[in-house]
Amino acid sequence: MTKVSLSLNGKPVSGKVEGRTLLADFLREGQGLTGTHIGCDTSQCGACLVHVNGDLVKSCTMFALEAEGCEVTTIEGVAAGDGTLSGIQDAFREHHGLQCGFCTPGMVMSTAELLKINPKPSEADIRDHLEGNICRCTGYHNIIKAIMAASGQDVSGIAAE
Template identity: 70%
Template sequence: MSDVTMTVNGKTVSRAVRGNELLVEFLREQLRLTGTHVGCDTSQCGACCVHVNGELVKACTIFAAEADGAEVSTIEGQANPDGSLNVIQQAFQDHHGLQCGFCTPGMVMAAASLLKENPKPSEQEIRHYLQGNICRCTGYHNIVRAIMAASGQEVEGGAIAAE
């Protein structure tokens, strides 16, 4: 066991962790932040995506001890300060970018990372960026529409508006 201290969603936390404890386990089991999902345990699905020091990370691929001293942001930290949905979350709701919801936290975290890097991505850029996130329900079309809408781009009817 070793002690780790990190800032999670703006709050400093310190806990003892096992040497082989994954960040996803730490977040879910020790901090009870269960929005970060465990999907595949092999870094294939993206359901466990979080931000570590501003970078998109699959939390099943990093040990909690590796995040010692880091700033970690989870889906629970994405809402606006008043608790309302942020622009990405609202776009996912408005454009039906979710179905069962299992992949949604990872998709929202990936979308936030993409929009930070590229504020106005094309449909192709969004689809390329989301390759590490698997959704078994939606077919991705509405997820792409939601991300385009969150970026401030016009999304018309059932089709994505070309620039």
């Protein structure tokens, strides 16, 4: 076992891990932050997305030891300390951008990166960016609507589905 130390949602944390311990498992089992979901465990579904040093990464496809010294942000670090939802989370709630909710943490983390790079994405930009986020409720319509709304775009003409 090797010690790993990193900044997790702004707080320093450390723990003992094996070489093979995935970042996702360190977050969920080592740190008790179960908002990061493991969907496919084969790098395809995006439920485990977190930010490492500001970049969107699949925490099931990165070892915990690779995050040594990094700043890691998970879905638990997105809302304000008093529980006030972020603009993206609020838009997902307002526009029913989630059904079972399993893919939602990854969708929110992915959206945060998109809006950082592209503050007013078109529908095509959003669909392209979400290529690695799979929603098996197939709730994409309202997810895209929520992201349009979160980026300050008018969605009043888009039908709810």
